[in-house]
Amino acid sequence: MKTELLTVLENVSCCSDLPTALSSADAEAKAARFKALADPTRVQLLHLVAGAGRDEACVCDLTDTVKLSQPTVSHHLRILVDAGLLTRERRGTWAWYRVADAGQRVLKADLGF
Amino acid sequence: MKTELLTVLENVSCCSDLPTALSSADAEAKAARFKALADPTRVQLLHLVAGAGRDEACVCDLTDTVKLSQPTVSHHLRILVDAGLLTRERRGTWAWYRVADAGQRVLKADLGF
DNA sequence: GGGCTATATTGATGTTTGTCAATACAGGAG
DNA sequence: CTCCTGTATTGACAAACATCAATATAGCCC
Secondary structure: OOOOHHHHHHHHOOOOOOOOOOOHHHHHHHHHHHHHOOOHHHHHHHHHHHOOOOOOEEHHHHHHHHOOOHHHHHHHHHHHHHOOOEEEEEEOOEEEEEEOHHHHHHHHOOOOO | OOOOHHHHHHHHOOOOOOOOOOOHHHHHHHHHHHHHOOOHHHHHHHHHHHOOOOOOEEHHHHHHHHOOOHHHHHHHHHHHHHOOOEEEEEEOOEEEEEEOHHHHHHHHOOOOO
């Protein structure tokens, strides 16, 4: 028989046999996590909060350091919180941000590779 | 003396003491890596190539699986290669993609959490 | 209550990004 | 060389995004 397995597969497509694809929900969830860190400012913010004195930082200091407007910093922090990378706690007038579990895992994996 | 250290710090800003910031080049480099995976299609492509039969996959099969136009798939693959997550090898008419070292590290970290 | 400060939200704007159609390039077959 | 097939690039366009100014909200202090 002339057409063995490889040839059959090549008829279907060119040749590679691929695993089952991720569900689109799964792919989107993972991509969303990466997207939260796909901005230099947010990488910086995660770094700053992670290295902060009592493991937490408030918006005003972060704003001073990253040199962007306060609304912009609040916006980025919101994205990091929504992604589960930071947590937010309001104490009095200030809002304190800490690195969440998922954020720790990112830092541990040194996903800057 | 009435103004001890904490009070002085609070005059400077509100209170947190932050680490030295990342250089903007460093932050941008890390963000660029994350950005490459900040799209569901590219997460899917990395997954598919990683699980492919002989550890490699060609564009045509990937195109069939992700159900996007061939130019779009080539575009995403280029981004993954540029980010150092995949490698590309041309053999005859086909282009074969494999997971690069940085890509392995991402997968090992379970796609970031 | 009124004023003040830290933070969040809204609106607007320029930039980036994902996608496809059309086209170009590369390489094997005849 | 000429077709044909797989892949890459270009051009165009709509959607998403980062940023800031203006405004709103929250919580102290008087």
